[in-house]
Amino acid sequence: MNKEDLLLYFIMGSNNTSGHPSEVLEKAIKGGITCFQFREKGVGALEGKEKEKLGRELQSICKNHQIPFIVNDDTELAILLEADGIHVGQDDEPVEDIKKKCPSSMIIGVSAKTLKEAKEAERQGADYIGTGPMFATSTKEDAEAPIGSQGIQTLRKQGIKLPIVGIGGINKSNAKEVIDAGAEGVSLISAISQASDPEKAASELKNRLT
Incomplete structure (x- = not known):
């Protein structure tokens, strides 16, 4: 994965949109997203075979457009689908354990809010x-207090060299602020998944970032 792939990082599960996830993803790709994470979590999320089926469907769309396909917090599914990567939180499986199970080519992203977690x-x-929440957000039921773009500046000043993606409450009015603070990209859910026109929403975001 290139750093450029992280620029406009779209995250979605079936319960994040009123439209069909496949159609929303197709439109988001047309609008210019550079990476996709399948995050099937929370109230009303699919499980088991249904989750796998949707994952395969969305992965196929990503493959057709050469967009990296990342699975959120489900190592078994990521391995089963031969996903491009997996993203885990602080309470999920440690990176060291994931590396033992997954192919060396698999990208591993980690949610890290503090300097200690990032190191x-x-x-x-x-x-x-992935660090945040950047701004107040309503998508995550357990979202913490926002750290703002200065959270990214602090990580950079403290010597963190890893690519950083800002997440949480990002929209077209504040996305550039996250990049200017030192992040490689912005990741978002509802700003695209709940937009009346996901293609236009993604395109407007991309234009703000480039």
């Missing part, structure tokens, strides 16, 4: 970190 992710060999 640990770096030490264990993560490929990038």
